[in-house]
Amino acid sequence: MTETKEGLHKLLWRKGWAPPDDATMTDTKEEKEMTGAAAAAMPPDDATMTDTKEEKEMTGAAAAAMPPDDATMTETKEELLGYYRDMLLIRRFEEKSGQLYGMGLIGGFCHLYIGQEAVVVGVEAIALEGDRRITAYRDHGHMLACGMDAGEVMAELTGRIGGVSKGKGGSMHMFSKEQRFYGGHGIVGAQVPIGAGLAFADRYRGNRNVTFVYFGDGAANQGQVYETFNMASIWKLPALFIIENNQYAMGTSVARASSTPQMYTRGAAFNIPGESVDGMDVLAVKASAAGAAQRCREGDGPYILEMMTYRYRGHSMSDPAKYRTREEVQKVRTERDPIKLLRGRILRSGIAEEAELKTIDSEIKAAVSEADRFSRESPEPDSSELWTDVHLPV
Amino acid sequence: MTSQILLPALSPTMETGKLAKWLVKEGQSVSSGDIIAEIEPDKAVMEFEAVDDGTVAKLLVAEGAEEIAVNTPIALFETEGDPAPAEVSPAAVPAQPASPQAAQATPPSVSEAPQQTEDLPADTKYRSQTVREALRDAMAEEMRRDDAVFLMGEEVAEYEGAYKVSQGMLAEFGSERVVDTPITEHGFAGLGVGTAFAGLKPIVEFMTMNFAMQAIDHIVNSAAKTLYMSGGQMGCPIVFRGPNGAAARVAAQHSQDYAAWYAHIPGLKVIQPYSAADAKGLLKSAIRDPNPVVCLENEIMYGATFDVPMVEDHLVPIGKARVWKEGNDVTLVSFGIGMKHALAAADELSQLEIDAEVIDLRTLRPMDLPTVMDSVRKTNRCVTVEEGWPVCSIGSYVGSMIMQQAFDWLDAPVVNCTGKDVPMPYAANLEALALVSVDEIVAAARSVVYR
Ligand SMILES: Cc1ncc(C[n+]2csc(CCOP(=O)(O)OP(=O)(O)O)c2C)c(N)n1
Ligand SMILES: [Mg+2]
Secondary structure (H helix, E strand, C coil): CHHHHHHHHHHHCCCCCCCHHHHHHHHHHHHHHHCHHHHHHCCCCCCCHHHHHHHHHHHHHHHHHCCCCHHHCCCCHHHHHHHHHHHHHHHHHHHHHHHHHHCCCCCCCCCCCCCCHHHHHHHHCCCCCCCEEECCCCCHHHHHHCCCCHHHHHHHHCCCCCCCCCCCCCCCCCCECCCCECCCCCCCCCHHHHHHHHHHHHHHHCCCCCEEEEEECCHHHCHHHHHHHHHHHHCCCCEEEEEEECCEECCEEHHHHCCCCCHHHHHHHHCCCEEEEECCCHHHHHHHHHHHHHHHHCCCCCEEEEEECCCCCCCCCCCCCCCCCHHHHHHHHHHCCHHHHHHHHHHHCCCCCHHHHHHHHHHHHHHHHHHHHHHHHCCCCCHHHHHCCCCCCC | CEEEEECCCCCCCCCEEEEEEECCCCCCEECCCCEEEEEECCCCCEEEECCCCEEEEEECCCCCCCCEECCCEEEEEECCCCCCCCCCCHHHCCCCCCCHHHHHHCCCCCCCCCCCCCCCCCCCCEEEEEHHHHHHHHHHHHHHHCCCEEEEECCCCCCCCCCCCCCCHHHHHCCCCEEECCCCHHHHHHHHHHHHHCCCEEEEECCCHHHHHHHHHHHHHHHHCHHHHCCCCCCCCCEEEEECCCCCCCCHHHCCCCHHHHHCCCCCEEECCCCHHHHHHHHHHHHHCCCCEEEEECCCCCCCEEEEECCCCCCCCCCCCEEEECCCCEEEEECCCHHHHHHHHHHHHHHCCCCEEEEECCEEECCCHHHHHHHHHHHCCEEEECCCCCCCCHHHHHHHHHHHHHHHHCCCCCEEECCCCCCCCCCHHHHHHHCCCHHHHHHHHHHHHCC
16 A cells, blocks of 8 residues: 555645745745736735625626636646646545445445535645644545545545544544644534634744634534634634535525525624635635635734535435435536536646546546555454544553 | 446435336436436435446336345446446445444344333224334424424424424424524524523424534523522423434444433433334423423434324323333343343343343433332342443443342342443444444343353
8 A cells, every 4th residue: 555655645746835934925925916816816905894895796706707717827737737636536536435335335424525626626725834724524625635645535434444543533534633634523613613723823833824714604604603703803813714605504505594695704793804706616716715825824814715616416425405406406517517617728728638637537547446445455443443542641 | 347236325324225216227328427216215215326427238126126225236237448447346345344233233023022002091003103203293293282382403394304303394384383493503402492481392403412512501501400590480391302322333423322411410301212102202291391301312213113002192201111021030221222222132131041121211311210120129130221331321320229229139230231431433343342232231131140
């Protein structure tokens, strides 16, 4: 497995992270200056709520209405192919997980990220070394995007000793100290104050790192989210709150559960600015995340990004999904698919040929097959593992 | 390349399913994502998609076939081109690790155990119902009887319950009385308490009791204590209910048994039914009770079938245990899904000529200790069975009360069979080890009868 693991790491390794302090700000700034979209997405310096809202409404509407403007793409070929590769890895990984679930090799709850790939890949594109991330149970994509090993993630899904949590956590509960991925939380909303705590620790130590705190549109109704907003705002915590608005919390649409459809305004009462982002467009996600993260790094406090996205599959594997039509799903798949969208842009702009993308496709297929193999061949944990990891030795 | 399409597992607890409908014909070509069949586990019809592009070569299972085991081939599938290198065809899948559900799959011979007849006339008719249906009927009957009763919770209305317990209720009672909430447990539990103070009789469903931890302050501080704090003025007629304990492979944050937690709280009543008849009768009593009642259900038991009496108003009193099986050698005390294990153990013990008496506590607070003491005075030995953790468990309380009230009758120490003292692991083999097992109960019973 060592060889393959390295192979997978290489495959995922696309960030070219610069060492923290010196390169940090320059990179981000540069990127922003170069990108028109990013500049538009930048929060105003004096982020009063009125300004921000106005601006955001414009940005949101513009992002939704305008076809992706290939001409303004400033990303390098390497970067674009990297995003393509990362999104495709998540897609294929999740398809394989669905299959393994159907075969009984994965059990319990298994929430697939298919359709939402651009969110996590776009955000990770601006992550710097030392940044932290935390999310809920729909977490496989987040783990792959931050560089965790696909084989280890899949082996966790099959409950084997080679899994990142030695098979003890399963789909909903994975963690990586190395990649600063803090879970993997099964309780809706609980990751939000924890995420603010991660940000508090960075503020406390005086570094310029950001914590990406992901949560769903359903989670946005939990009270602890607002307790967190208040604290994050008064203490100016470097927390980037990313609401993955995939329109549904299980069978409940946003319209039925939220007093406002605009979740990015949910910070208004706490003086936290926010914006709505086309979460199906990896470059739009990246641009907004760059601006928002910059603000956090500079000590201006938290920011909310509402990612307008969509999940193609059921809530979990056991969701008959009668609350929406097949046509609704199909429409998003054909018209807004994040992977197709980026693929089209790459080809249209002549950045890469079809053949090059095909090579990536088969590399990803092979990587996922390898993860699949590892996840089946890794043995179940030894029964002695039942009793370990309850406490640390004193 | 021809491969088999196997009946997929579509939920954590699915073991078999019905092939409700084929949506493809033999020879039809399909693309990945196309729906090829409708499959019915026990609670809902689900669509099953093709995972690859190709042609359906042969349908192996007829439409309408029931009780098909998960992983049974249901069709043959023809794909073009090269299979992915390490793609393992389903036939080559190594044997699946022993899952706890498989281990528990053989149900105890519940049918042979006496069904509920206490206090009912001999000519009472029974019908077979699942626990899920019995709970729904209890709520619906009480809502017809009293218009102050309403149901509130996540996905209870339009989705008809995450576990389909409230099936049909929105259609019958409308959205004023079957209320979908946002994911806001602390908020809607507190709001429910407020409606109860104002004279309504809310049934608050938690999608699972794990999520009631978000709301536990209102259950304990607001619902349970207000009557006392108000000098008896202000009661809180509310029911908090939902599935409790481990389901299957849902790991640490979704697999906790809260029996001992709620049983600890003065001011609450706590019921944890095992059979469908008791689930119905106890929930109806809980809804009528002027006090806050916590009703602990179990996801794995929702689909279990029992005889339910066909009487006008089937009420089971809160605070009364029930002797499921009489015996002379050892008393097994359990409740909820623990009864399933206890009854299975009693069957095995009878093969060893050990005659166990099995008591279902049914209510954990107030607990029917006299029934336990009467039994222990007869058998002189006791083993308790529960899925929860051992420290400060229901079993440890029962044991200490036996010591205080029936010490002179004991011929052996009371043994507590419990879940292991660890968070619930995800891995199938570890999960099986973490749960209380029939073997452990049999061993405990043998140790107290010394044979
Ligand atoms: C506190 C709590 N309540 C309820 C649940 C059950 N549950 C799991 S996911 C979910 C829906 C959450 O929706 P959303 O936040 O929109 O995230 P998505 O699943 O769409 O990614 C619910 C109700 C839970 N896990 N935790
Ligand atoms: Mg959602």
